[in-house]
Amino acid sequence: MSIIIEARDIRYRYPGSREAIRGISFHIRPGEKIALVGPNGAGKSTLLQMFNGMIRPDAGTMLFDNEPIRYDTRSLRQLRRRVGYVLQNSDRQIIAPTVYQDVAFGPANLGFDEPAIRRAVALALQYVGLEGFERRPPHQLSGGEKKRVAIAGVLAMDPDVLVFDEPTSGLDPAGSEDLMELLDELHHDGKTVIISTHDVELAYPWADRAILLLDGRILKEDVPDVAFGNTEYVRRAHLSVPTLLELSQELGRRGFVQPDHKPRSVLDMVYILEHIHHEACVHPTPGTISVCNVDEVETSSIAAWVNDHPGLAIGAMGTRAKQCATLEDLTLEFTYGVIDKCILRALSGQDSLILTSSSMAGRVVTRVEAYCWESRTTITVLPWSMMNQAPKEGLTNEEVKEG
Template sequence: MTNLLEFDNIHYAYPNCPASLFSVTFSIKKGARVALVGPNGAGKTTLMLMCNGVLEPSQGRVLLDGEPLKYDNRSLREVRKKVGMVFQNSDTQLFAPTVYQDVAFGPHNLGMEPDEIKKVVTRALLEVGLAGYEKRPPHQLSGGEKKRAAIAGTLAMDPEILVFDEPTSSLDPAGAADLMELLDELNAKGATIIISTHDVELAYLWADQIILLNKGTVLHMGTPEEVFTDPALVTSSNLRMPAVLELYTELVSRQMVKKTESPKSVLQLVSSLEQNFKKPEAERILGTITVCDVDATGTEEIKAWIAYHPGLRCGAMGTRAKNLAERESIALDFTYGVIDKGILRALVGENSVLLTPASMVPHVFLRVETYCRESGNRIAVVSMNTKTESPAPGAMTNRGPTE
């Protein structure tokens, strides 16, 4: 992967204030999921505002596609087509009388024709799960809906890079999980995602790359495992170790599990424990995971399939899948961490069906295959829709429902 965005020896100080950033240097590759992590006052928001030229460094350069940013109005318009920013407080981005007008603001400023504007606004609202909200006043939306409307306004510009400042702030746990699933879906479609957060649990589980900041400087750059398994590094950044990693460390110290690759989820921690208490293969009855592509399967077909297979656990990931479940009164057993929960149910012999948009189907198969390869378990992955092809040859895959 090539470097898409680079920060070269960045310094910055707000007027009449001490310096906020010192000698910040790092790069972000195309398609990455990056978390800027640090306590309040670490310089995260200042750095985020430099991604699309809202702030200009006092010293150093920001490069996009290898070219230094220029700060004249014409150049910044081009930059903001490629780099979309979603602020922590969605109210700062929502100012028009209706959701449609808010989302259409950027395309209108780009000089798009009305028909093209309608097309991109409709697409953006569909992607974030706000189809039908076009005439709603933004001030009547919930906190999560406001966040999605702000994201839709950014998506309407079709950027390559999406930048989120504290994306889950002010959201309840369910809303935060929904939003992170949306970011996963956008990333699966090719967007490079950058978030700032002080939530170590979120960063550890979600990101590919962690940039650890404190007092305006970069303490460390690396994978989540490299950053969060170093107690001294975590302490020096005024943060704490993720709970699942802290528990794993304690279990290793008591010789209750063998020290292997650090777990990032409850599923991986359970897998480590299972190595000590694993039943003989002949005694293990594993359940099946069925994948339903809601973009390629009719609603009546989905409902009939579920009715024909009573006793299934049902999960939904992605906005369109969850909206379908709510609209059709399909009871959901899990709505976040859906793939891992399906695997956990399979390990105790239960079958699950996972409703998902087309863009996330390969991710489901790949996640199950990766788990099977690492654990030695063989969980059957079934496609409800015969048009869906499995990209995960290492897992047990079938066509059609399990009887």
């Protein structure tokens, strides 16, 4: 598989200080979700700034798309078009008096003509859910809205790679969940996403790979359950073992047989616990997960259908789906980890509805199929086109996709 970012024995020292990066080598493939994890001072932010040439290593080589990064003005401009960087503090990134002007800054610097700038700004603001904010002064926005403006400014340049320094810093739990959902949406649309964080509970279920940093060196690089599963490395990095992984380890120490893969979500842990206590479990008839692509239906018909199905749990995946729910005054029970939470509802015999967009609709069936195959359970996924019909007995997810 190709490599989009690579570091070869890079080193960097801030003037008058010790080395911040001390001989680091690694690579990142297109389409990966990477978490750089470590305590304050580990070198996370310094390393991130090397990805788009904001910092030049004193020694070693940084490569982008298999070519060494060049640091002349023209080359850096092209690099920063393809590698977008979102600062930890959005106030340091937002510089213009209105949202429109700030988001337009990047495309204008790249030489876009005025119609192209308007299109880029409109698409970026739509993506992050800030349509209608064009004339708003950024200083009047909330912390979460400022973060989205900063992301829109990067998206307007249509980069291949998105780099986020402590993306949930300063956000409340709901804002953090919304932002991580946005990162998942960006990844699903083909972006390579790299974050830095010291929050293991955030990194563990999210990342494809985790890179543990300490004192400017890589302590461990692997899939999250391996990277965070070594207690010695985690403690040396001044971190803690993720709660789900720690619980799994404790069950193993107590002699309970578990699946080969480690739990990455509450759904995974429920499956393990049910497997351990299989004889004591009562399994009701699974509920149905209905899926509505908001890009293909009239929003008013969604509200009418929901009113005819009281007690339904509703989740929304993606910015447009959440906007639709707000427009129709639908109460959302799930806004992050939506598919797994709806599977849990189905396992308890309850029905749910997932609002999603065209680019994310296929994820629902794929995830439900994977769970059903592993757990030997049958859960019906019902698309909007069939939601006004009685579900067919024994309907499979493959039949739903074909329908």
